[in-house]
Amino acid sequence: xxxxxxxxxxxxxxxxxxxxxxxxxxxxxxxxxxxxxxxxxxxxxxxxxxxxxxxxxxxxxxxxxxxxxxxxxxxxxxxxxxxxxxxxxxxxxxxxxxxxxxxxxxxxxxxxxxxxxxxxxxxxxxxxxxxxxxxxxxxxxxxxxxxxxxxxxxxxxxxxxxxxxxxxxxxxxxxxxxxxxxxxxxxxxxxxxxxxxxxxxxxxxxxxxxxxxxxxxxxxxxxxxxxxxxxxxxxxxxxxxxxxxx
Ligand code: OAD
Numbered sequence: 001x002x003x004x005x006x007x008x009x010x011x012x013x014x015x016x017x018x019x020x021x022x023x024x025x026x027x028x029x030x031x032x033x034x035x036x037x038x039x040x041x042x043x044x045x046x047x048x049x050x051x052x053x054x055x056x057x058x059x060x061x062x063x064x065x066x067x068x069x070x071x072x073x074x075x076x077x078x079x080x081x082x083x084x085x086x087x088x089x090x091x092x093x094x095x096x097x098x099x100x101x102x103x104x105x106x107x108x109x110x111x112x113x114x115x116x117x118x119x120x121x122x123x124x125x126x127x128x129x130x131x132x133x134x135x136x137x138x139x140x141x142x143x144x145x146x147x148x149x150x151x152x153x154x155x156x157x158x159x160x161x162x163x164x165x166x167x168x169x170x171x172x173x174x175x176x177x178x179x180x181x182x183x184x185x186x187x188x189x190x191x192x193x194x195x196x197x198x199x200x201x202x203x204x205x206x207x208x209x210x211x212x213x214x215x216x217x218x219x220x221x222x223x224x225x226x227x228x229x230x231x232x233x234x235x236x237x238x239x240x241x242x243x244x245x246x
Contacts, residue, residue: 001231005238007206008229009245011186013214014052015095019184020087021177022101022108025191025217029081029236032074032105036193052163057129060164061157072123080111083190086239088112093246098180102192102199104162117177119169119199125161134161136209174198181206190216191235194223203227 012018024034035043049058050063071147084107091097091113101108102115105123108116126135129152131153135158143158150156163169177199181187187206194200194215203223207213216225216235224230231238 001233001238002242004229004231005242005245008186008214008231009242012090012094012246014093015186016186018090018094018097018188019180019188019202019206019211020090020097020099020188020190021181021192021199022087022099022103022190023192023194023199024103025147026079026083026235027078027103027105027107028191029083029234030078030105030107030120030221032107034191036195039101047133048165052134052162054129054167057157057159057164061159066160068123068162072160075105075107075123078107080107081205081236083139083235084108085112085242090239095241098184099204100177100180100199102196104175117179117180119163119173121160121162126158127161128156129159130156139181143216148205160183169198177202178205181211182209184209184211187211188216189221189223189227190212190239191215192221219224 031156033040051067099113102120104123133152147158181202189203213227214229215229
């Protein structure tokens with residue numbers, strides 16, 4: 001592992017363009033459950049079709065609202081971990097770093113990362129379920145209801161600003177993520193099972209454009225065989241070691 005980290009560190013020079021994709025695994029060491037862990041993963045305990053689809057919300061808005069409110073409260077109780085912080089440090093050492101995340105927990109931003117591209121939205125924001133217009137926090141605080149009615153549409157309700165199964169990602173967000181993947185010299189896939197599209201295709205886009213692909217993961221994923229460097233283990237240990245080697 002030390003030799004692989006050392007070799008990788010020689011690529012991460014002051015003019016290197018880096019693109020990083022993160023998934024739930026980077027927040028695991030902060031105490032946030034991942035989705036696909038066989039025991040503790042959210043999708044081992046709940047059915048996504050009951051909680052994370054537009055149909056689920058239409059069917060039972062209070063159930064979905066309360067589930068997301070609990071997840072939101074949980075995220076506020078935890079702190080970014082050394083993996084999140086190492087990415088802030090890495091951004092300061094290389095030419096440019098674009099951080100793309102599938103996570104909705106906001107922990108990268110709390111660690112100090114700037115310009116984070118959030119593919120799947122953010123738990124801390126809310127939108128109208130009819131118009132998808134943003135709903136301000138002070139409106140939420142002042143308006144009762146589980147969920148409260150939307151301020152933008154007579155038949156609308158407030159919902160979390162996250163992407164649900166069956167929904168399209170925002171076009172401009174996706175475009176920026178793919179542009180960064182195509183333009184980078186080194187692409188990191190960190191703490192993601194690399195199975196959910198279109199995020200999983202970012203690594204392939206980077207590879208097509210000639211980038212060096214690095215995977216940091218506790219386990220093997222479909223990307224592992226195609227990665228140029230595989231660093232197997234917890235992101236909160238590996239990323240600080242990598243940054244220390246620069
Ligand atoms: P998953 O739960 O699918 O995968 C988490 C990955 O992190 C797995 O490959 C684990 O092996 C790895 N992992 C766990 N702990 C780790 C650690 N400490 N260090 C490094 N790796 C670790 O989560 P995602 O890939 O993020 O989408 O899932 C992608 C999307 O599927 C999510 O954004 C969510 C979900 O359904 C939506 O809600 C739209």
